[in-house]
Amino acid sequence: MNAPRIESTLVSVDVLTLRFDAEAHTVLLAIAPRAFDPFAGEPALPGVLLGKGERLRDAAHRAVTTKLGLPEVTATGQLATFDEPSRDPRGPTLSIALWATLDPAASASGPTWTRLSDVPALAFDHNRIVTDCRPILADKLWRDPTFTAGLLGREFTTAHALDVTEALTGDRPYPANLGRTMDRVPGLERTTQHAAALPQGGRPPLVWRWTTP
Amino acid sequence: MNAPRIESTLVSVDVLTLRFDAEAHTVLLAIAPRAFDPFAGEPALPGVLLGKGERLRDAAHRAVTTKLGLPEVTATGQLATFDEPSRDPRGPTLSIALWATLDPAASASGPTWTRLSDVPALAFDHNRIVTDCRPILADKLWRDPTFTAGLLGREFTTAHALDVTEALTGDRPYPANLGRTMDRVPGLERTTQHAAALPQGGRPPLVWRWTTP
DNA sequence: GCAAAAGTGTTTCAGGTACACCCATGG
DNA sequence: CCATGGGTGTACCTGAAACACTTTTGC
Numbered sequence: 001m002n003a004p005r006i007e008s009t010l011v012s013v014d015v016l017t018l019r020f021d022a023e024a025h026t027v028l029l030a031i032a033p034r035a036f037d038p039f040a041g042e043p044a045l046p047g048v049l050l051g052k053g054e055r056l057r058d059a060a061h062r063a064v065t066t067k068l069g070l071p072e073v074t075a076t077g078q079l080a081t082f083d084e085p086s087r088d089p090r091g092p093t094l095s096i097a098l099w100a101t102l103d104p105a106a107s108a109s110g111p112t113w114t115r116l117s118d119v120p121a122l123a124f125d126h127n128r129i130v131t132d133c134r135p136i137l138a139d140k141l142w143r144d145p146t147f148t149a150g151l152l153g154r155e156f157t158t159a160h161a162l163d164v165t166e167a168l169t170g171d172r173p174y175p176a177n178l179g180r181t182m183d184r185v186p187g188l189e190r191t192t193q194h195a196a197a198l199p200q201g202g203r204p205p206l207v208w209r210w211t212t213p
Numbered sequence: 214m215n216a217p218r219i220e221s222t223l224v225s226v227d228v229l230t231l232r233f234d235a236e237a238h239t240v241l242l243a244i245a246p247r248a249f250d251p252f253a254g255e256p257a258l259p260g261v262l263l264g265k266g267e268r269l270r271d272a273a274h275r276a277v278t279t280k281l282g283l284p285e286v287t288a289t290g291q292l293a294t295f296d297e298p299s300r301d302p303r304g305p306t307l308s309i310a311l312w313a314t315l316d317p318a319a320s321a322s323g324p325t326w327t328r329l330s331d332v333p334a335l336a337f338d339h340n341r342i343v344t345d346c347r348p349i350l351a352d353k354l355w356r357d358p359t360f361t362a363g364l365l366g367r368e369f370t371t372a373h374a375l376d377v378t379e380a381l382t383g384d385r386p387y388p389a390n391l392g393r394t395m396d397r398v399p400g401l402e403r404t405t406q407h408a409a410a411l412p413q414g415g416r417p418p419l420v421w422r423w424t425t426p
Numbered sequence: 427g428c429a430a431a432a433g434t435g436t437t438t439c440a441g442g443t444a445c446a447c448c449c450a451t452g453g
Numbered sequence: 454c455c456a457t458g459g460g461t462g463t464a465c466c467t468g469a470a471a472c473a474c475t476t477t478t479g480c
Contacts, residue, residue: 008223009265011307052222053298053305081291081309085266092266094224096294158459175459177443194450194459201452202458371432388432390470407432407477414479415431433476440469448461453454 011094013059014047014126016079016133017068019113020104020151020164027151027167028113029130030068031122038089039123043112045130047095060098069110075150076100077140079133087125097129099137101150116167138168145187149210157195157205158182179206187212223306226272227260227339229292229346230281232326233317233364233377240364240380241326242343243281244335251302252336256325258343260308273311282323288363289313290353292346300338310342312350314363329380351381358400362423370408370418371395392419400425 017030031043046067050059057076064070079097087095102108114120119130140147141164152160158175161182166172173181182188189211194204230243244256259280263272270289277286292310300308315321327333332343353360354377365373371388374395379385386394395401402424407417 008221009263009267010221011224050222050307054222055298056294056296078294081269081294083269085268094263162459174444176445176461179460180442198458199452200457201450202456203450203460205459375432387471389434389472392433393469410478411431412479413430414477415429416433416477418432427480429480430478431476432478434474436471436473438469438471440467442465442467444463444465446461446463449459451457451459453456 009092009094011050011096012047012088013050013056013063013098014045014095014129015060015063015076015098015100016130016137017046017064017070017073017100017102017111018137018151019102019108020153020160021113022104022160022163025163025167026115027164029116029119030064030070030108030111030113031119032068032111034123042123043120044123045126046111050096056096056098060100064100070102070108072103072106073100074103074153075146077144077147079136080129082125082129082132084125095125095129097133099133099140099147101147104151104153104156117170134168138170141165141168142181142185145185145210148185149187155207155209157207159195159198159205161208182208223304224263225260225301225306225308226263226269226276226311227258227308227342228273228276228289228311228313229343229350230259230277230283230286230313230315230324231350231364232315232321233366233373233380234326235317235373235376238376238379239328240377242329242332243277243283243321243324243326244332245280245324247336255336256333257336258339259324263309269309269311273313277313283315283321285316285319286313287316287366288359290357290360292349293342295338295342295345297338308338308342310346312346312353312360314360317364317366317369330383347381351383354378354381355394355398358398358423361398362400368420368422370420372408372411372418374421395421 019028021028033041034044046063048059048063060076061073064073076098079099082095085092162172187210189209191207191209193207195207232241234241246254247257259276261272261276273289274286277283290312292312295308298305374391375385400423402422404420404422406420408420410417
């Protein structure tokens with residue numbers, strides 16, 4: 001051991017946990033009240049301190065499991081790092097933001113779910129994290145297959161895809177154009193199946209499926 | 214203090230230090246032999262352990278100053294985080310990769326300078342860091358004004374811009390098309406000045422300047 | 427004047443956007 | 454058969470790529 005010994009900054013992993021809610025036609029973000037000081041009782045993103053030798057994705061799983069009480073995470077990925085020294089009143093802490101997606105079919109009771117465009121005041125600098133990461137999430141849709149598949153699940157309809165796109169980018173594309181966008185996504189195939197018709201009528205949407213699960 | 218006490222992973226900041234060399238018509242990366250074990254004597258990216266409360270950009274400055282012996286850094290920015298636990302034989306260490314640019318006019322003696330497409334075998338996982346970050350760097354050119362201005366300096370010619378673009382993206386655009394690209398970069402203006410003519414003849418290139426330094 | 431290199435204008439093409447029209451379902 | 458909403462085909466428009474041609478220098 002020849003390198004100088006330096007007391008290192010603590011590293012926390014904060015997770016933007018996303019779930020597609022088909023009934024609400026939107027993507028929801030999970031938040032939970034903090035159990036401890038500082039900011040005890042205030043809503044916050046789930047976060048844990050990164051353990052020695054722990055991988056970022058394992059820490060993200062741990063945050064979702066212990067802070068939100070959700071058992072399953074379908075996929076995770078990096079977003080950005082926040083290094084403001086005053087972001088935690090306890091002392092300087094590095095925050096690495098990750099995204100995590102949940103199976104849209106699984107139950108999701110436990111955390112509070114909020115629209116991305118309607119996030120309440122959160123603890124620490126978590127509102128800044130959400131604001132800064134939102135365009136990164138929008139950019140990943142249809143370009144990062146892991147993220148897109150995690151959010152929409154193995155099978156989904158054009159109507160679902162329209163809802164997710166509107167929730168992340170802010171505007172709803174024409175169904176025809178979105179279909180052509182999806183035709184160009186590698187690993188995604190248009191099936192011949194149609195979903196069940198909607199309660200209010202209308203043509204049943206096409207089903208899409210990932211070829212490489 | 215109510216949060217559980219966890220021994221945290223060490224965080225190192227590894228820097229891709231870039232300099233535009235007008236004579237060599239390319240962008241060069243700085244590497245220096247390691248002073249200590251492990252990998253003593255082998256070339257590596259300059260890196261330091263992040264101190265408690267230290268900002269990432271300050272750590273990057275420190276790495277460039279102490280490991281490369283260069284006094285001035287014009288700009289820095291984040292690239293990506295590497296969390297492979299076995300990347301450092303001493304134990305698990307998180308590596309946050311940053312870019313740093315140097316004034317192309319300043320002297321740059323001290324480190325070894327290498328072409329991005331011709332990087333020798335480096336210590337740790339540094340070759341992987343360079344490989345993974347190269348497309349990110351190419352993407353930042355002409356889209357991240359801080360990066361672009363840091364690399365090319367306050368004033369530069371179309372010929373310089375052609376060289377930098379070729380070095381980062383791999384192919385040399387038509388001068389006419391690159392000029393139109395630069396016309397769309399905010400904060401960059403086409404002047405009426407022409408640079409001194411080149412030794413081998415040819416029309417003197419236009420000078421471009423940043424309006425917001 | 428010739429070679430070299432940059433700048434101008436124009437053509438071409440691909441991608442994305444918009445929209446008119448058709449199809450399938452519920453009431 | 455009408456309202457609703459997804460699907461097909463197509464027109465249009467913008468932005469990038471390619472290239473012929475002109476301009477400005479050194480030799």
